[in-house]
Amino acid sequence: MPSFLDKRLIFVTGKGGVGKSTVATALGIRASLEGKRTIVCEVAASENTSRLFRQEEVGYREVELTNDLWAISIDPDDSMREYVLLQLKVKAMRDLLFKSRMFTYLAEATPGLNELVTIGKIWELTQLDRKVRHGRKYDLVIVDAPATGHGIAFLKTPRIFANIARVGPMYSQAVELDEMITDQEQTGAIVVSLPEEMPVNETATLEKELRDSVGVSVDRVIMNAVYPERFGKGDLPAIEGLTDSDEPELHAAGRAALSELRRTEAQQEQIERLEALISTPMTTLPFVFEPEITLAAARMLGEAID
Ligand SMILES: Nc1ncnc2c1ncn2[C@@H]1O[C@H](COP(=O)(O)OP(=O)(O)OP(=O)(O)O)[C@@H](O)[C@H]1O
Numbered sequence: 001m002p003s004f005l006d007k008r009l010i011f012v013t014g015k016g017g018v019g020k021s022t023v024a025t026a027l028g029i030r031a032s033l034e035g036k037r038t039i040v041c042e043v044a045a046s047e048n049t050s051r052l053f054r055q056e057e058v059g060y061r062e063v064e065l066t067n068d069l070w071a072i073s074i075d076p077d078d079s080m081r082e083y084v085l086l087q088l089k090v091k092a093m094r095d096l097l098f099k100s101r102m103f104t105y106l107a108e109a110t111p112g113l114n115e116l117v118t119i120g121k122i123w124e125l126t127q128l129d130r131k132v133r134h135g136r137k138y139d140l141v142i143v144d145a146p147a148t149g150h151g152i153a154f155l156k157t158p159r160i161f162a163n164i165a166r167v168g169p170m171y172s173q174a175v176e177l178d179e180m181i182t183d184q185e186q187t188g189a190i191v192v193s194l195p196e197e198m199p200v201n202e203t204a205t206l207e208k209e210l211r212d213s214v215g216v217s218v219d220r221v222i223m224n225a226v227y228p229e230r231f232g233k234g235d236l237p238a239i240e241g242l243t244d245s246d247e248p249e250l251h252a253a254g255r256a257a258l259s260e261l262r263r264t265e266a267q268q269e270q271i272e273r274l275e276a277l278i279s280t281p282m283t284t285l286p287f288v289f290e291p292e293i294t295l296a297a298a299r300m301l302g303e304a305i306d
């Protein structure tokens with residue numbers, strides 16, 4: 001088992017569409033199979049995890065997907081409501097806040113407040129003595145984080161709030177959230193990439209920013225959707241023999257093989273380029289040749305991470 005799965009909190013980050021949700025789910029399945037009570041959190045409303053498990057929508061409720069694997073979709077409004085309910089002991093005060101639509105105004109007037117309460121909820125999920133009713137204890141919380149640029153801003157939110165607040169309960173809670181994110185022992189980030197020019201560039205930048213600017217421990221870069229190497233350079237003469245053929249079928253087969261060889265070569269080039277740009281260990285995951293990622297495929301991907 002990869003040692004980062006022994007942490008309590010993992011943020012899965014990366015450029016849009018590279019496979020963050022797939023990897024977050026794959027890691028969740030892997031950890032649960034290793035006997036860890038795991039919850040995968042979506043912070044955007046994409047609902048990918050639940051689709052995979054053919055569940056009704058996973059909402060702001062902890063839903064069991066399979067043995068030891070849970071999911072939640074974190075909604076900022078619900079997080080804020082829950083936070084206030086836990087903080088304010090006086091019922092009249094809570095009623096006043098809810099009825100006056102105070103939250104909505106507050107959130108609209110305070111940039112980053114939604115992100116802050118979302119991270120607050122993530123913190124709450126990592127606690128072993130949870131105050132939330134029916135709250136379970138989790139060994140591992142995996143966060144399917146927002147795409148690249150948003151991801152950096154998201155993870156920096158607590159520090160920005162702490163710098164603004166300076167004193168008071170808001171300050172100490174923001175500091176606590178920042179300490180959770182930058183805790184090298186208990187918290188880690190995984191960066192997902194694709195073997196293509198732009199994702200590789202963006203991954204290299206993201207890996208540095210996460211470490212140097214956010215201060216989170218970057219534990220693994222995952223190169224996702226890598227094609228199998230069906231042909232090597234040594235096959236080139238045989239393939240060229242086919243493309244030179246006058247037989248249409250042989251010619252077509254040769255062209256297909258050649259294009260696949262070129263595609264694999266281009267991917268390998270990008271993989272080597274990224275390896276040279278980063279200082280984090282990299283794991284490659286195979287391209288899944290299926291119309292959609294099935295549960296079995298996600299499990300296979302999870303098991304391929306070591
Ligand atoms: N290894 C793989 N092989 C084949 N297809 C894959 C693989 N990983 C992910 N995909 C597919 O790529 C698409 C994007 O994956 P996914 O939704 O996990 O990305 P994402 O980074 O979460 O995207 P977003 O930024 O939109 O949330 C999906 O259709 C998914 O099924």
Ligand SMILES: [Mg+2]
Pocket residue numbers: 020021022046048144
């Ligand atoms: Mg996603």
